[in-house]
Amino acid sequence: MLVDIRQQLGRTADPARPRRRRTGQWYQHPGILRTIAPVALLLAWQLASQNGLLSERILPAPSVIVEAGLEVYRTGVLGDALYVSGQRALFGFVLGAVVGIGFGILAGVSRVGEYVVDPPLQMLRTVPLFGLIPLFIIWFGIDEQPKVLLIALGVAFPLYLNTFAGIRQLDPKLIELGDVLHLNRAERLRTLIVPAALPHILVGMRQSLGIAWLSLIVAEQINASAGLGFIVNNAREFLRTDIVIFGLLIYGLLGLITDSIVRWFELRALRWQPGVAR
Secondary structure (H helix, E strand, O other): OHHHHHHHHHHHOOOOOOOOOOOOOHHHOHHHHHHHHHHHHHHHHHHHHHOOOOOOOOOOOHHHHHHHHHHHHHOOHHHHHHHHHHHHHHHHHHHHHHHHHHHHHHHHHOHHHHHHHHHHHHHHHOOOOHHHHHHHHHHHOOOHHHHHHHHHHHHHHHHHHHHHHHHHOOOHHHHHHHHHOOOOHHHHHHHHHHHHHHHHHHHHHHHHHHHHHHHHHHHOOOOOOOOHHHHHHHHHHOOOHHHHHHHHHHHHHHHHHHHHHHHHHHHHHOOOOOOOOO
């Protein structure tokens, strides 16, 4: 009996045997830990509002904002607003992504393209984006066009810079590989250059999505007759701070969702990178 116990202890203490990774307790899960601070902040916010430390006119309690959101939802306006704002953000993002990535590739693979494309884009990048709103109104009116173009302009620059940087930082061995395989320019671009620059492009895409939603908030202040901006503007006219904050939270939630989509794609498209979690 004693020998069996010693043999069993020896097997468990054998350093050659792989040890099972101990799973932490439920309260040590990263997802749960990440929610502690937001939940604590919401509770502190709610208590401060109930005790009168925060004025309801300045910052209503979370429960009041939720009630205001349900009020907007029941009227059926929220669904239409999400559809209209989503269309504006989508069209603007696609247009800006095509321009930004296209110019980034053109400037990255060709010295002539860099000399032609990079200087004017760098000059335009330093112009305050929202300072162009009056000029856009003069040029394109107050309909949908200036809103979409403002979003596209904000989206284009991060994607251009990251695409250009990703191409210029390529391993020279990839270029040599293209020479060895006798690939033409289009084949190199499709099979070597764009895949190698994809990490930088995805970083630019995440930055651009954030700027797209920020640009949308400002763009929808331009005589918007529908969309989330329309809801926020109407609430401002009637001093409904709760609905204004609810609209801003919806903007933030949409940005978080789109960022998560890009991160999901990034984890699957960059599995070959050792630093990407699987």
